[in-house]
Amino acid sequence: MYSAGKRSEIMSKIGSKDTKPEILVRKILFSQGFRFRKNDKRFPGTPDIVLPKYKCIIFVHGCFWHGHQGCKKSKLPETRKDFWMNKINGNLERDKNNIYKLEGMGWRVFVIWGCSLINDTNEVIYKLNNIK
Numbered sequence: 613m614y615s616a617g618k619r620s621e622i623m624s625k626i627g628s629k630d631t632k633p634e635i636l637v638r639k640i641l642f643s644q645g646f647r648f649r650k651n652d653k654r655f656p657g658t659p660d661i662v663l664p665k666y667k668c669i670i671f672v673h674g675c676f677w678h679g680h681q682g683c684k685k686s687k688l689p690e691t692r693k694d695f696w697m698n699k700i701n702g703n704l705e706r707d708k709n710n711i712y713k714l715e716g717m718g719w720r721v722f723v724i725w726g727c728s729l730i731n732d733t734n735e736v737i738y739k740l741n742n743i744k
């Protein structure tokens with residue numbers, strides 16, 4: 613058992629690099645026999661998962677930060693709405709650019725939303741199997 617302080621220290625070290633949904637997707641991929649690279653800085657947007665064998669890239673996006681449209685989890689806070697809107701729109705623009713660049717380099721790009729991992733992992737497994 614860790615103390616609260618130690619736990620939050622660990623959590624902050626993990627940071628955005630290894631958020632839970634990403635870990636879950638990697639586990640699913642690994643169990644399906646996929647081999648991949650993580651957080652590959654050589655590509656635009658430092659993709660969460662790169663599958664060289666299939667020339668395929670996967671982003672696992674948190675619904676809030678990446679502005680998942682029509683998703684309950686992407687609802688903006690009531691306070692400082694403009695600030696959040698600008699921030700999320702900036703992220704959206706960056707994501708779009710990265711995907712555009714990656715596709716231009718001949719890669720297939722998949723986006724898996726955080727909420728789809730909470731509701732139905734089967735859907736994600738189905739999607740991942742289409743990579744092969």
Ligand SMILES: [Zn+2]
Nearest residue numbers: 675680683727
């Ligand atoms: Zn969502």
